[in-house]
Amino acid sequence: MTRFPDFDRALETRLVTYCAIDSQSDETSSNQPSTDIQLDMQNHLVAELQRIGALDVTLTEYGAVLATVPATVAGCPTIGFCAHVDTAPQFNATGVKPRVHKAWDGANITFPDNADLHLGTDMSDYLASKVGDEIITASGLTLLGADDKSGVAIIMTLAEHLLNTPDLKHGKIRLAFTPDEEIGRGVDERLSAEFGADFAFTLDGSRAGSIEFESFSADSAVVQITGVSAHPGFAKNKLVNALHIAGKIIGDLDVDGETPETTDGRDGFIHVYDMAGGSSEATLKFILRDFEMDGLEARRQRLRQVCEDAKNAFPGAKVSCEITKQYRNMRYWLEKDMTPVDLARDAYSAEGLDPRSVPIRGGTDGSRFTELGIPCPNLFTGMQEIHGPLEWISVQDMAMATRICLRLVEAAAR
Structure with missing residues (x-):
């Protein structure tokens, strides 16, 4: 089994940094992106991508960030990875203060800015399975923003590892970070052509082991x-x-x-x-x-x-x-070519996970990408209780998702 380095620290640092940057979208705005604060996040990512050595780093006029990790072998499909930077407008997302609960011991998690809240194993069987993990929450007055800054952190950590490991065989990798996904405007019609992937994956799912290829x-x-x-x-x-x-x-x-x-x-x-x-x-x-x-x-x-x-x-x-x-149910197109879904399932199994597919009671940017010609199922990040003050995520789930992505790009190059 391929062995990868410990990604926990890089993922934790990135997620905490990203969540502290206000980037809420606003459906009442006709601007593109809908809020200027999303560009604060995008400009941060542009600088970070340039620092780690990504190529073709671009902030488009419609507010998406695109970049390339160059291929190390020829003749492979171009794989895309996508996550959105905006946070949901349904709940307060201003002044997020992320908190890291190191080696969580299973006791109730309390929130310093809201004494009425607690998060405990009695509320979630999935949380109960994460004793010993690093759990990240907000402080009680805001959502966290793991939806979908955890996906951003995973993709950035993936890209950095690939750029620092030139002997790892993979094809061309394209990265896309979109604004306004939460208000249904994440994929501008120009984006699919500029993305230029043969197939892609959104990192915008929840429990470890889930792979979603059907949406509303x-x-x-x-x-x-x-x-x-x-x-x-x-x-x-x-x-x-x-x-x-x-x-x-x-x-x-x-x-x-x-x-x-x-x-x-x-x-x-x-x-x-x-x-x-x-x-x-x-x-x-x-x-x-x-x-x-x-x-x-x-x-x-x-x-x-x-x-x-x-x-x-x-x-x-x-x-x-x-x-x-x-948007439309991505299944209509993916059921005609399940290549990316099959690759993901194999990567999950190689990581020791039992792949599970259930319909998304919502949508992702992958729904639009798929409709526009880029097959794009959705992979897990570990995010839970999204769009509210109890939102949380395990750093170890994020690390597992990062390893899954690495297995994907390796498998596609064989």
């Missing part, structure tokens, strides 16, 4: 409601309250029991995640998810029908529903 198909929707405004003291038979219409739409959708909190496995859903406005005008934002296109189409039609019913129930109101494509 996804759309977003914006419902605009215009009521009829009137003075509330003289509103009888005049006022049409936009918030009441919004309430009807949400309530009618909930009747079906197809919201995120009532679904799992292969169930799809319609999720209202934002409401803004007042009695005169209101806006609802939705995401629509299903693993199959006919299921997604049914949800589109369901939302449109509920909006039409609400408009008819409130004469004088205006209700519009605009639905936008986001």
Whole structure:
């Protein structure tokens, strides 16, 4: 079995450094990338890539960082590795203070900035299996950002090792660090051509051993409601309250029991995640998810029908529903050529892991890359409890993922 050096220290240092750099995305922004602070992270990566000797280091005009690790043997496929630098907008991600719990002893992990929180083995069987590992959390007021800065740290550590080990046989390796993945804008249409990989892997998964080649198909929707405004003291038979219409739409959708909190496995859903406005005008934002296109189409039609019913129930109101494509189930393309999935499974087995594939109840940049012609399944990093203050990761899981990637590039060069 191939032996690799101990990557733990490099991964820990990188992740702590990266997580402390604010890089939250913002779906309300039309800029590209959506926030300037993501460029702080990207500029840090550009400097680091140049320092470790990567070639073709580029910060694109749409905010992605690209780089090359040159081949040491000819005639091999070009393999890409991708991770996203933005953190989720659903929870506070400003002023992250990463904490490293060395050789964690299994006791409850507490949070200095939030005494009401704790993280313990009673909450997670997976955490219970990590006694003795280095566990990294935030301080209690923010998410950590291991989603997906752990993927960034793994890819950077992989690249540094390859650049420092010229006798290791591998083909050309392309690296991509994307902004705005959390808001569905991670893969600009120019990126797949500029990436230039034959196939690729995102490092954006959770438990060790997971390899994902099936994701949701996804759309977003914006419902605009215009009521009829009137003075509330003289509103009888005049006022049409936009918030009441919004309430009807949400309530009618909930009747079906197809919201995120009532679904799992292969169930799809319609999720209202934002409401803004007042009695005169209101806006609802939705995401629509299903693993199959006919299921997604049914949800589109369901939302449109509920909006039409609400408009008819409130004469004088205006209700519009605009639905936008986001990404599609990567399985539709990967099932035609499972080469990258098979390579990953072999690498997992060589590392002593039992490969497990379950559908992602979400999506990755790999969903878009795959649709655009670069087969791109998703590999684990170890991240857990993402998008909230209990987010944590094991450094040893990250090290295992790094070794997996090295086995992949070696196998592809045989």
